[in-house]
Amino acid sequence: MAAKLKQTTVTAPVAGELVPLSVIHDPVFSKGLMGKGFGIEPSDGKISAPVSGAITMIASTKHAIGVKTADGMEVLVHMGIDTVELAGKPYQIMVKLGDQVTAGQAMATMDLASVKKAGKATTIITVITNTAAMGYQLFLNEVDQAVAAGDSVAMVTGKAKPAASSQPADEPVGDGKYDQLAHDIIKNVGGPANIKSLIHCITRLRFYLKDESIANTAVISGLDGVIDVTKGSGQYQVVIGPAVNDVYDAVIAQLGSQFADDDATKQAVADTTAAAKKQHPQNILELIQHGFGNIIGVMTASMIPVIGILAGSGILKGILAALTGFKVLSTTSGTYMVLNAIGDATFYFLPVILGFTAAKKLGSDPIVLAIVGGILIYPQIIAAAGKAATAQISFLGIPTHLVSYSASVFPIIVAAWLGAYVEKFLKKVIPLYLRSVFIPILEALILSVIVLVGVGPIITVISKGLADGILAIYNFSPALSGFVIGGLYQTMVIFGLHWGLIPIVINDIATNGHSYLNAILSVTMVAQGGAVLAVFLKSKDKKLKEISLAAAVSAFCGVTEPALYGVNLKYKRVFVWASIGSAFGGLITGLLRVNNYALSGSLIGFPAFITPNVGIGSNFYGYLISHYGTLIISTVLVFLFGFSDKMLAKNKTPKLDAAK
Template sequence: MDYSNDAKQIIADVGGDKNINTLIHCMTRLRFTLKDESKADGAALEKMGVVIKVMQAQGQYQIVIGNKVTDVFDAILKQLPRLATEDGQAAAETVTTEKVVPQGFGAKFKHGYDEFIGVLTASMMPIIGVLAGSGITKGILAGLVSANVLSDKSGIFMLINTMADTIFYFLPVILGFTAAKKLGSDPIALAIIGAFLIHPNIIGIASAKVPEIGLWSGFAVKVMNYSGSVFPIIVAAWLGKYVEKYLKKAIPEMVQGIFVPILEIIILSFVLLLLVAPVITVLSKGLANGISALLSFNGIIGGAIYGAFYPILVVFGLHWPLIPIVINDLAVTGQSVICALTSITAVGIAGGVLAVAIKTKKKSLEALGYSAGVSAFCGIAEPSLYGILLKYKRVFYMVMIGNAVGGAVAGGMHLVIYGFTGSLIGFPSFINPKTGIDGNFTAYVISHLIAFGVAFVLTFLFGFNDKMESSDQEA
């Protein structure tokens, strides 16, 4: 996008060229030092589509832009080249918001959670568009197969479906690169660590009857399938900056270029295998068993809890152990409760992000909301989750309520699915293959409409407005 007109208006609204002493930027904000801040028109600035919020702090006049801040900064420099001094450029690359150390366990936990979500969403934002497009493509393919227009055994289906699947399969590689750039570690080293996690040898071990590998003296470590995972590589990127700092102190400068990257790859790969993977494996299995037990005990309560918290499981990669349970249920009984409830969560998420798209006046957020909503209707919720829900927490809460209500209704009506594809595009999977359209399909329509409707209405009325600052602004 061309931000020259936005730059011109920002310059005018902060009091003009003669009112600006210096300009620098951080990850999300333009930071002006003005001769007279009273000459700046904050109300006019906040009406601009590119501006999220205006703040005055730390002796600076701060304009929150978001992840396009560098583009806007460059556009301003083109019009005011005098600001592009060597000192100004150096400060623009290194300035950060002053950290306030939180006091108390609750405050520290919230601070850490906000930091994690900020890094996660900032790392995902560069690929949200591709995720949404891939989700829509997979949905169209599923629809064509359901309508018997295309065979899932045909060559064209295989090629296009593989293209759409690629972004999800190689997610650890891509996130390794983007997260490293956000956190200040080596992007190439982290991309290689992501590739290691999905190397055929690792996938092969994870698929074996005993998914573990022996290391030394009878000691073995569990190995899991990391394809499509998010959390482990984010942890590696965070640890990477500390590992690099230590290695650069310990290794002579003349050989750092050779030994620092490979040692970082080896160290972080072992950390993921020895610490992160076992923790996620234990948590995942425990959650899978707990969810199965809860659904068996009480469908209404179990459906509500599952619907509300399933998106959180996706964020931490704890949803993968549910897939074997779904596959086993479909193979043995021909139907699945868990997959049916997962379908509801995607539709509820679509309701939330479409409400944001309709309500916002920001063109970029509107476009993201519509594309992510369509992708969620096709069963792919990641663009909505990382592009909007995690950035705007209140939207996430409204969607959780909508999914909880829809899940409770589905549990009370004993909803099941007869295939693997759900959400809106997978409606044929809810038709009973023996009796055709029956009470189960009615339960599908009612539960999904309720989840969508509740999430949409709550988000539209209470969950979002354009004055909200997204959670990754100070990541």
Template structure:
């Protein structure tokens, strides 16, 4: 099949975000083009929303987000081809955040600055994590399939100590083992720093000798009665994101103070030495301790509360997706998997994806409108594969009752997952992520897999029935987009 041409769509998007002169920089995640605009008021949101190929438009985290769906990477390439590669280099990102209401505005009050600072932080997490999520998801599926092939119930098709098993397992483990390298690279690009320098700092944190010392908590040095110890930073995310930020600040200072002929060598030399040392001694242990504590607390809370935690998280998680805030949860899932080998939080999140997919499936089957059917079936496949934005923005949220029907189903699914203490051993959610519910360390333990089957089945059934009976009919009018949020310090325009 010939590759679809997105040139015209890219041209339309560029025109209606205010033209190239209004674009500071552009990144993308799994489903959205994320623009940093000079002035968001120049964008023609209503026109974009009604453009074929555009699912929806959102504004959050200082970004103007054009929701595309599964074709986002191709559309992004087409947009960059027309804008020029300079717009893909996020060197203007920090300036763009300020231009869209960043915390550098002196007219903002404390709470507005706090709010924008939080949005900027989420923007950095989004830009750092979104490029690597696909790899992590694929690695999780590989690990799950390996666990499946070792099940005695299937005759032990693969020996966990065999060369093929260990080789393929290494392919999957590599993404998690060297996660600081990948996240450091993408974080530096997001912040406008040098990606190679950040990747080298990430490589230092995962260097074999550092890992060996980290696993044994070897003492670096002592000050009085306080021991500074090495830690294991494989699977970690937050320390390298902060390291990439520090590296960017140091790089900028050095560029301003070093002669040009010294910059090529001395900028990476000084930056790597300073940031690696600070991360190793100060920021790494502090952040890792906080992250581990938070992940452990969430794991404990879900385990202790059981059905209650599952009900609440299942019922409200997809609301975070509407505003793009779900990216703040991804590092917590990674922290749970790295610390405990499993994530009860991700097991609950998985049912929310299935529920929204079932809700949009009910719409696609019930509707007699060709456009709704086409979009509904495509969005259903995407949701069952772990990406709910096409379903949410394309149909569910525009028919509010459909979205609520999905929330009811996901609350039921979360309730069952929490009640059965289901765990997830990988990242990939939705129905396609079923291998992630097999325990690689104990393949005969099928409790989490049964929790997945029962919770997903219940989520599908409840969401589908509620949508069919109450949530949708062809006489309903598609709602317009949620009202545009005013910039901090500005009044909402009538």
């Protein structure tokens, strides 16, 4: 529904002399960088609400209060200039966050004498902070005259946004790629009035803020294009990644050049570049851990938007497996075909989805990366990868082994990470008037070739080597192989290295009618489900409990992605203890020689452990012992040692540069 033009009366928040913003001794306000408004030189210290609405912000130093009207107008009352340094001593706040106030209602008191004694100006400034986004026009009464608190001093016209709506976001800002992100970052660090200066290093925007407590870290961390937020060295650091130069330019363009410090920026870039280079020879293990942490962090961040649908799809696939296992539903029926498509589509097209979400996090082009994901699962490539006779191809004379990228995660994350660098390079060599046509297709071509010709064969070689090694261990000792496979398999899944084992399982079932190996793989799913179930039982966080329970059910239905990427990897200790539990579960499975008779597993796949023509017997009892034993072990280990709600506050996406 289109926004209507709305008129709002703004009253004087304090008694005194009404003055225009242009005479205020603070360039952030006088130049209108915070929005349109007015000032009052107060004659007393009783501060009231200039409009009716909800209290949305109270500065930790008490010098500023934000009010949002029912129509979406955001009004800031700023009490004094440079009064952050007074640490709130001159103020008494009479409202709290979330309170509904009416125009003229008392909000605070300000000790004018105390402020003047500290050498600070007492000017009370009232500004509309979303002026630009909403297109507000302010018509101010005659200035340089005395007003009383509660007097009508200005009329504002602009677009109304009904309170009953779902709080729509501000209208798009600018037409540059990073203009909106720049606007959102500025707004959520507290606006220009809260910024002293800004520099950047090789991956981060580094703000010097007047009051860090005003910054809305949770919102900034969730912005598309922001990887993380951290604090250090007196700076509020917003981690952007490879696109940091472009985002910095967009922020400075909106703030003004007076906020930039070119010399400090050059020094920060030089220092962080040197520190990053210095890490390579000095501590290779730490560098590997750093890189691994970055990859896992981006994977989990990219998966978060689809965790819910993945969990639901996993549960649907589990129900279908049970229905077909009990012969209630035939795999050739139309009902099965439609339901299976619904349950399977998210997994099949996962590279497309992750290409889009990962690109938004890493600063690549989301559409191009979605196309790259589509190329990886293009039907002809998938079909060729599934046959030994066609999997080995030649691309421009380069021998290439095709693999199936359907439901894969790691390859498209690599492509999204490289995408920002490829796009940056192409912008340097392609003229501006040709970029819109040639950069997207060339970027898609380069990234697709890198994955298909480079990443795919590497994964194939490593996974085949792991599969051969695991098979040799199994032939030597089923119990030992169960311990090794149980502990490592889900890590292999993360990097797409498990595909080397799948043909072995399929071949075992096709030629022998059963697979000991698949029984071991099955308990790894249960272990991940048990781990996330422990998080559900232990956490008091409502959102985490909701995700954890759905992920646990999905894992028990044979789909571990929601558990892995939604919870366990995000809180790494959970994954470690789950893998330990999984190793012991695999050991039990190997010792009992549990067999699997179909391509099914986890708790929902129990019919696959009933021996054909024999029925429920020793093998099924072995299944119950190994799988439910694994469930208990994994759940108890994570509950006792793997998780606490303290990890919610500590959890951060790994940092992308060496400087702290």
